[in-house]
Amino acid sequence: MHYGYRVAAIFLLGFFIDCINIFMSAIALPSIAAQMSVATESISWMANSYILGLTLIVPLSGWLASRFGTRQTIVASMLIFSIAALGCARADSFSTLVAWRFIQGAGGGLLIPVGQALTFNLFQGRQRAAISTLIMCVALIAPALSPLLGGMLVDVLSWRWIFYCNIPFSLLAALLAAIWIRPQAMERTRADITGIILVCGTLGTLLRSLSLFSEQHAVPQAALWLGVSLLLGWGYLRHYRRQSTAILDLSLLRNPQLNLSIAVYYAVPGVFTGVNLLNIFYLQQVLHFSAGHTGSFMLLYGVGALAAMLVAGRIYYRAGAPRLFTCGMLLHSGGIVLLSLVSDTSSSGILCAAYLLMGIGGGIAANCAQTTALIELNEQQMSGGSTLWNINRQLTFSLGTALFTLLLAVLSRYFPGELAWHLAFIIAAVSGLLPLWLIYQRRFHKEIQ
Structure with missing residues (x-):
């Protein structure tokens, strides 16, 4: 070979x-x-x-x-x-x-x-x-x-x-x-250890605060952890301004394609990670699906995502990123709305349609975000942009999981039984459409200039 x-x-x-x-x-x-x-x-x-x-x-x-x-x-x-x-x-x-x-x-x-x-x-x-x-x-x-x-x-x-x-x-x-x-020789590089500690500390304490906010008697502790997270985040901003080789080059976030792609990644793969986790618990703990039956729905998600990704890659330059982003987010949120209609073990058809829609929408949006994120960065910016993008991809999974488990815990205090789960899915569907505001705000500004 x-x-x-x-x-x-x-x-x-x-x-x-x-x-x-x-x-x-x-x-x-x-x-x-x-x-x-x-x-x-x-x-x-x-x-x-x-x-x-x-x-x-x-x-x-x-x-x-x-x-x-x-x-x-x-x-x-x-x-x-x-x-x-x-x-x-x-x-x-x-x-x-x-x-x-x-x-x-x-x-x-x-x-x-x-x-x-x-x-x-x-x-x-x-x-x-x-x-x-x-x-x-x-x-x-x-x-x-x-x-x-x-x-x-x-x-x-x-x-x-x-x-x-x-x-x-x-x-x-x-x-x-x-x-x-x-074996091969490589040019030695320096690691921004201080930046790594501050960034990971910010994320870790933020996730800890979100976890504690979902517990009724831990609000003071949650607020303390949130304060520590904000303090560490502020510390990184100060470090970044003084450090020419900081771990995250935040100046790249001024690039409109990169920051829009990041927003879409939070709204689609990030939201899906949290929603899928909630649905796993809902199907197994509330509706008593088996683990194997629950996992089988992801096959439809994969089929839909693969087909959508292949098509989106072919028509990216012809259709344009705004149209593809819009189509992907609408289909993805439509699939999440269908999850709110699942109420018993006879709802497998709805679950199949939901995961297929989420897969198609997610495939379009994620592929378009991956293509758009670094498209306008030059050779000098590419390394920093790639690092920022790959770290962001990991953060979307963590924050999506933490935010939606927190949301369900809060809703469960005020709404009975399955209603709390259904409301969580509806809120997730709406949150998955938020980047549409960025897309059409930018289009409006271009039209009036």
Whole structure:
């Protein structure tokens, strides 16, 4: 096999492993919550800790690769991931599970930017475009298949096998990296350690405050954590103004294409992550669907997203980003509205239509956001823009999960039974349309100039 394809195979295997860990573990959350007696609003920390670990390590990955070498970094990434997966599977308390998930996220996050950079450097032109298509396909196949497979593991064995099943694949990726990747010299870079600490501290304390706000007797603590988050965020702004190589180049947010794409990513993949988590609990805890049945609906989401993404990629320049964004968000929110109509086990048809619509809308919007985000950045801005965009993608998942579990907890205090769940879905559908204001405000300003 050609060296470039060997490297691409290692990267795609690691990327697939990382993707399935976000979506496969979600299907097991109700079982974990029941066994470990964890409240619904707190169980999201299992997902958030994984994404926090991944977010923390992404900016450090380039420095680690330049310091220790690409091959050693990728091998270490998969070995750390394997050890952490074993720790998750054997965890006997929720706090231990959350800690191992953080380490697992850090291990998986090491491979993504290093492997992607190495792979893209080995391909040019149409070959690079083909590799990009494979990456997008992996990103779709993982959320489509992993909930169903994860649900079957939970139903037949236990939630612990969600983590055990990852270990052979991550060890295979480590072995292939050790055998196939050639040693190479890299220019050493400096890491903005202070910036990393401030950014991750801001996010971690913000998520902690959101989690506490959902508990009736913890409002003072929640307000304290929120204050700490704002203080750390202010600290990063001061650091950013003094640091020429800060971890996040906030000046790039002035680019209208990038900030619109970020807003759309929060409104579509971010909202979907939170909505899907709520629906998993709703179907399993309220309507008593099995984990496997619950996970099967994501197959329709994956089919719809794949078809939409292929079409959107072909018509992007002809239709234009505003039209594609609008179409994607309307379809995605329409699918979420359908979730509010699900009331019993005979509603499988509505669930199928909901996930298909969310998949089509999500595929259009996410693909358009990915294409639009960096389209106008020059060569000097590309590295900072890529870092900002990839960190933002991880934050959308964490914040979407935290905000909608908080929303459900608040609604459950004032509205009985299923009504609280249905209202949460309707509010989510409306919030998924908020970036439309940005799109048409900009179009209006262009028309009057």
